[in-house]
Amino acid sequence: MKVKFLAVVLMAILISGISNAQAIKEDFKPSTYNQPLSQYPQVNSQGYARFRIFAPKADSMRVTLGLGGQGGTVLKKGADGYFTGTTAGPMDEGFHYYHLITDGGVFNDPGTLNFYGSVRWESGIEIPAHDQDFYALKNVPHGKVQQVLFPSPSTGEPRRAFVYTPPGYDKSAVKYPVLYLQHGWGEDETAWSNQGHANLIMDNMIAAKKVKPFIIVMTYGMTNRSVRVNGVRQFAVDTFKTVLLKELVPYVDANFRTIATRNGRAMAGLSMGGRETKEITLANPEVFAYWGLLSGGEYAPADLKGKMKPKFLFISAGSKEDRSKTIPKAETDLKAAGYNVATYISNATAHEFQTWRRSLLVMAPLLFK
Amino acid sequence: MKVKFLAVVLMAILISGISNAQAIKEDFKPSTYNQPLSQYPQVNSQGYARFRIFAPKADSMRVTLGLGGQGGTVLKKGADGYFTGTTAGPMDEGFHYYHLITDGGVFNDPGTLNFYGSVRWESGIEIPAHDQDFYALKNVPHGKVQQVLFPSPSTGEPRRAFVYTPPGYDKSAVKYPVLYLQHGWGEDETAWSNQGHANLIMDNMIAAKKVKPFIIVMTYGMTNRSVRVNGVRQFAVDTFKTVLLKELVPYVDANFRTIATRNGRAMAGLSMGGRETKEITLANPEVFAYWGLLSGGEYAPADLKGKMKPKFLFISAGSKEDRSKTIPKAETDLKAAGYNVATYISNATAHEFQTWRRSLLVMAPLLFK
Known part of the structure; x- marks a missing residue:
């Protein structure tokens, strides 16, 4: 009986393996972020990505994308001089950074647009998401x-x-409230528009009357200023804090029709931008009333004790991030301590932009209430 | 006597050759368009460019930049796995597009930012110009x-x-006049800001009170819509003309404080954008009163005969363009026919952005008068 059961299980695994291998649907289409006229990279309806690079005299080609942590996807050269390869499995939905390694050198995929991440402009690919309509x-x-x-x-x-x-x-x-929205480490002020589509997320929500319109301000967090070649990186928020609070906020209030009070200002950031948000909001709670950490840490009641009370806290992460496991307790603790808090876990996404697009979608309607 | 003279000439050529070869000043600095933390490509005070690319297992590397038409600069691999090379001579001042060819494949230089040209995002380098202060x-x-x-x-x-x-x-x-400013073939609506620094040129001129402030509108000329893989390219201005005249101009007049009349509108374009400008202004002279062709053709009195008279025509090119030779006669003819025309030849530049940055600098103060 036991043996039979095992055999059935093994058979099921084998069949599943075979059917997985055979089940790649050949409905590949160019990624939406391709260069004009460029047919590759492509993505299929299951989330597989396929790459094709012309380099007739090169010996090796690898794409740093595939199934996380497995070294990416090795491309194989055909007689026509093209290196081709498909990811070993479906990718997470949404946006991914990547680059090529060919003959030991690091290059971007000539087929795609570049996006600023990892302290450089890198190749990007979009795996169509089931919920892509919102952006x-x-x-x-x-x-x-x-x-x-x-x-x-x-x-x-x-x-x-x-x-x-x-x-x-x-x-x-009309005067509008303002969200100061920060990018992550290695990114810059272009990220929330280019990778995040923050503007389209807002446009669509406003058209559907799901959110009261507000202004979003995105600037460079200067988190990369102190990158050291020897690998040691200093993170000091002081320089950025001065730029943000002494220079940018006054400029925005002077040049846009803003509600120039604490209740008219929110600050949020993703990843390291969350760390910046946490440090700056806790040090200057009189400037912003709404605080958001997107895959960027948590507030604890002890952090907030004795400080001017935020009107609202937002904490989020992707379900594939370790952080997602500690967020429920943070929410419970904050609620018990009397804070107005909402949390969000993005399903089946990691420390990537799909998590943050969705976080903005969930957070925006909760701000400025 | 003759022999002696020839010998002196030969000697001079030899010495000049030797001194040229020895005269490369080792004051190379990273190009202003490099990726953060990237030390290469570099440029020196004479206009030489030096490239350095890591690709330890690659066999060949060439940069499509050097001395025009000579196949670019071949880089040589060192024991450290870096390919290095310096242009054979000084480059023209200003901005240049380029890419790498390594082992037969086309890639961008991982050290630089990308700029949209040639129907794709390409590497860019800036050779410091003697007049770079204006942008x-x-x-x-x-x-x-x-x-x-x-x-x-x-x-x-x-x-x-x-x-x-x-x-x-x-x-x-205040209501402002508007310049509709078009990019060239293979470029898009990002070119005049990214490569051209049109905004900084205007900011600096306005600060120096050299120009009356106006609005600039830059959109995609859709010149690449009809690119064919087999190399045959159709150029039809109709689609773009509809977008520009029926959709964009009304949108701009409805959403910005514009002088929404012919006398409040100029149209100009570089290269193919000039061709678009010429066709559209001649077909609809009632929409724009100021017309500019930057390395993009000329108006002749015969073109203009019987049409509503433009208030001002501007025609320019780089001195290294063939077009620069025919511009003086075009100016003479137009003036003789009673048209208000100004022309400009950019010294020692070719069909590249330094010609067009300077053209904007010269043209802007002459518009809307």
């Missing part, structure tokens, strides 16, 4: 994303920020 | 560059444009 470009009224260059005496040069203003901003006299 | 980022009041997504029923999806608004735009009730 799709639709025929709805669109807000604007403005590049501003604001004076920064503390750093000696004008600094760049992107400012999302909601549809209708230019035709009203 | 430098300075501590002056800065305008904004806004990304707008405007409705486009004719193409079925919202389309992107970038809109430069001058400093002070948000704090006044």
